Amino acid sequence: MSEFAPAAGRLAVLTRQLCAAAASESTWEHVAQAPPDPIIGVTDAWRADTDPRKLNLGVGAYRTEDGKPFVLQAVREAERQLSADPAENKEYLPISGLPEFCRLSRGLALGPTSVAIQEGRVATVQALSGTGALRVGAEFLSTHLPPAHPRIVYLPNPTWGNHKTIFAKAGFQVREYRYFDPASRGLDFAGMTADLASAPPGSVLLLHACAHNPTGVDPDAEQWGRLLELTREGRLLPFFDMAYQGFASGDVDADAAAVRRFAEAGLELVLAQSFAKNMGLYGERAGALSVVTRSKEVAARVESQLKLVIRPMYSNPPKHGAAIAARVMGDPGLCALWKEELRGMAERIKAMRAALYDALQQRGVAGDWSFVLRQIGMFSFTGLTRPQCEQLVSKWHIHLTLDGRISMAGLSAASAPYLAEAIADVVSSGSSA
Template sequence: MTSRFSVVKVGPPIEVFAVNKAYLDDTSDLKVNLSVGAYRTDEGKPWVLPVVRKTEKQLADDETLNHEYLPVLGLDACSSAATKMLLGADSSAFAQGRAFGVQTLSGTGALRVGAEFLLRQLKYTTFYYSSPTWGNYIAEQNLEPEGELELFQQNHHLLFTNAGFTEPRQYRYWNAETRSLDLDGFLEDLRAAPKDSVIILHACAHNPTGCDPTHEQWTQIADVIEERQLFPFFDSAYQGFASGDLEKDAWAVRYFADRGFELLCAQSFAKNFGLYNERVGNLTMVVKDVGDLLAVKSQLTLIVRGMYSNPPNHGGRIVATVLNNPQLLEEWKECVRTMANRVLDMRRGLKERLERLGTPGTWDHIVTQIGMFSYTGLSPRQVEHLTQKYHIYLLKSGRINMCGLTTKNIDYVAKAIHETVVEISENTINKL
């Protein structure tokens, strides 16, 4: 009897994990990993935040805690604190009870739950995501031309189409010529969007470009979204981690909420708490009418119940404990500043070294970008050369994780980039 599963085709690998595996398999002493989006210390090691370790010990010693199921919408102490952290203590939406949170399986889970809610309850079918946005798959060699490759690289595309959205579209975001935000293209695409389109916006530290709108530009973006009656859905994975300042990194979301928008925001605590494998997230929802909350929460409950039933406790309990304890909160803020400052140091160091070497091209974007990632402008051919000759691993787009740089390898990486750019001169240098 023929196997029922013989019709299943091998899917393309997830790029970041494929690149990481290649790095792990490399036996060279020179190898450098700039691919995986996770914080690393100057020794190149994962870091358990001291406040997280301290909190875990406290929780382990608390014999009143158990492993019973959480409510379907999660631990209220976690989601409420996360929502307040996002919107601010003086948020009118929070104070009036028009904002609430749902504990989810990190930011990815929040995006998926939110997408399913918007599709099922509001019947929205069109969504826009930035070009580029954070990646997912690399295409196999037979998936050319590049347009097909693009389709497999966008995780927002995958999340929303899997949730049932039928009209995926992109808005222009990155200007390769200026290595900055393509505001004109962005606004033009928003103006052409049909009413009730969901617009996915990166709250801060845009992944992968590290290029964020200014406050003035956010105001223009909000104007068009309001004018065209579009729906904003923020993706906030780096609050605090981007600049070291929780308030600064939440500015865009708070501006939209204070302006009166109804919105969703997916929050992740993977990066800023270092809780990558605990999958701690929150879906914040802001509505205009408190009277809508009962029905909204009931429908979110049904979505979560049919998807993963309820979220895990451990990570959520850590976040709740820290955010609701003034002393632990200050300790956490100091940890966040430590991570953000190390990234800023590596940005300055790489730019200075490239300029000192006389590397062709302009490298100001290394320091004007923000957050964990830098869109270097290196071409796929240059990326391949860096990997094959210098054992430096990064994504084909040229995106690097600045946390992969250390005081011990930054000179080697800068020299390798310099020699690669000189040897493989592209007309599109610093473009993508």
């Protein structure tokens, strides 16, 4: 027997003891509890609330007058046609997604007379809704921006909460530009242009194409013109996030005006599209990412590299939502029905703005609340302080993000006066920041 045998035996015993100790303890013991997502967490809190008056004004999803999710008739009909179509199957899509969906999506965004599309200068891939389009776009830029360009992205302050993480995860340094003016509850255009004028050339500039989330404040046509000049002069790369096409005005063409203007001016740009809101396809994750380039050849190479980003992430996108959206956009009858329903959703949201404003006026709530009428899209940024928002939740069972954003789409003719009463209470009870 070797002289090392006793030591080897002791080592084996020790190893067995360590393994036994480890077996009783999770490998993930050290993992800390992550905070709930600030937006999704609102819905969780609303679900857990047992008060019958409870209201969910946190979620960015359209609700009917009865507070119910809304499946569009155009979507129901497209689904019926798909299930009856013997040519439909459940095969994998290509890495870049459903070709017809990509073609129709970029057409919807850039318009029927787009020169960039006619010249084949637009690379489009299907994406996992707007979030996936932003994530794939950010990853592509991080890898393929020219080496001399800084990896800096400029985001509006405030912006949709996920933007920062998406770009940071792709290796970008995140900077903010001024956007919201708390005094007027409108656009701080002077601050915005001053910040963008000092951005290093080659920086990425994220712009909400319409219906800015969370503020409901968009630049007007003249301001977009100045932003276009600034983008060109400063050699910034515009990245449009268009999550609400049709929700701002009720008209998909009017809401795409800024994106079309930049593309028609010959600028290269990146565009993330979502069909979550405007077709109510939230859970289907139907979206698209387009890169408008200077030539057909560059567009083809860009598309090939977008596929390399997608392949190791999720291989290829899901089919059903894109197939629905393609049928809706591609069939003239369904498309007309969809646009009518979209106009109806936008109109209902505008009516809720009027209902809330009137109810606030009737109660004589202190301050100028006319911004509720001026802001557009799904959200209103109320300027309510965090303590006031907390009181809305705890005392009135009105659930919202604590930055004071309310989803107008979650309001009804019946609940608008209740919200006004609650706002009157928290404003007069003097909770302040």
